[in-house]
Amino acid sequence: MASQSIPVRVVTAETVAKNIRAYTLAREDGETLPAFGAGAHIDVLTDNGLTRQYSLCGDPTNTQEYKIAVQLEEQGRGGSSWIHANIHTASEIQINPPRNHFELDESADHYLLIAGGIGITPIMLMAQRLQALGKNFSFYYLARSHEHAAFAEQLRNTFGERLHCYFSDAVDERLNIAELFAQQSEVTEIYTCGSEHLLQAILDAAEPHPNLTVHFERFAAVEQDNSDNTSFEIELARSGKVLTVSPDQTILEVLRGEGFTVETMCEEGLCGSCEVDLLSGEADHRDSVLNEAEKAEQSVLMVCCSRAVSPRLKLDI
Ligand code: FES
Incomplete structure (x- = not known):
């Protein structure tokens, strides 16, 4: 299921450093925004069809506004240059609610x-x-x-x-x-x-x-060497169906080929939106979302990039 996007209005847009612009966003209907903690990010959905993740950097206790800062990446994939060129004060844009894959453990000293x-x-x-x-x-x-x-x-x-x-x-x-x-x-x-x-x-x-x-x-996906990729099977727990993922396919591609809709944003292991519960089997985690302990737990995986160590992965789909 896709997240319910939120229409927001740009309250302020300002240059805060060379090539960096900060944007303050508020809901168009004046309602409060979902709560978030340090490390959370939102997806900004651009009119040219791109989705980009930006960390929230405003006051988490202010539920009326979000703040993000966007650095212009000349060599990037076009998201930041579109935002710098097209988002101004009073612009109306769509965002997805905050998610946090970089949470602060507050129990340390x-x-x-x-x-x-x-x-x-x-x-x-x-x-x-x-x-x-x-x-x-x-x-x-x-x-x-x-x-x-x-x-x-x-x-x-x-x-x-x-x-x-x-x-x-x-x-x-x-x-x-x-x-x-x-x-x-x-x-x-x-x-x-x-x-x-x-x-x-x-x-x-x-x-x-x-x-x-x-x-x-991470800002960018780690480069993967796919030359050693092998085939493996995925079992879809809800139907019992077993599908083969060939060396040049991702799990995501196989699922889409079967008509499944999987929410995705980055499709390179950075955002966590394609996370699926792993019921059995050992995944070869290739994302930058899970930490080492979470990877070792083998309870979820990112289907856009991860593969299998075991011959079969049973997914909660
Ligand atoms: S779509 Fe972003 S991690 Fe898979």
Whole structure:
């Protein structure tokens, strides 16, 4: 089933950094918007048929408005350039309700937050939440330059000394991630969002430290090597039907071929909208939505990209 989209009006549209515009959205009928927590995103449905996910970065206690920030991706797939060119104050657009695959575990004692570029949007809400909870955290914001750093002034005012900004155009302002991680003596949860390069550096630097757990959100799908793909079967539990997924097909394609409607947004393992319950069998998870523990649980899978380790997967369809 597809989510019920929500018609919203753009209340404000403003440039908040070089190539980044922020949009405040409110329901056209004046009703309240669904609640959300730090790390949540919404889908923006563009008139040219694209669906793009953007983290919510406004105040979660304000149920009248959502705020998103969109970075223009010159080499992107067209979503951000369409939004920058076509969405203005008073524009009317459709969104899907918030979903959260990057939830903040509020039970820990120590946190490190690391945002790269536009990855600041989910991380800034996490910082606000941790501050409200009185948690022990440090907040690092890496950007190409001052002019590329969205919300930097607002964040400085809110977090003061807790916020450490690093700009790559300044010769002496590089964050030494390995050194930072080596200094952590406590069990620490690291939340990060940024480029694949930054994420990989963080994962590599954290690996020797068992007291550090990295939670992350990706902007782009991880490239997959499909050369070793093999066939496998899917069993549809509600009908008992068994279908074969060939090496060059996805489960999603096979389901669609049988006339099933599966909700999808990104179709590359990033958004989580195509999640299906896995009743038995072992999936080869290829998405960037589930964390390692969730993948090991083998209770759900993303049918747009995941395959099978076992010969058959039984799906709750
Ligand atoms: S459609 Fe986005 S994860 Fe499958």
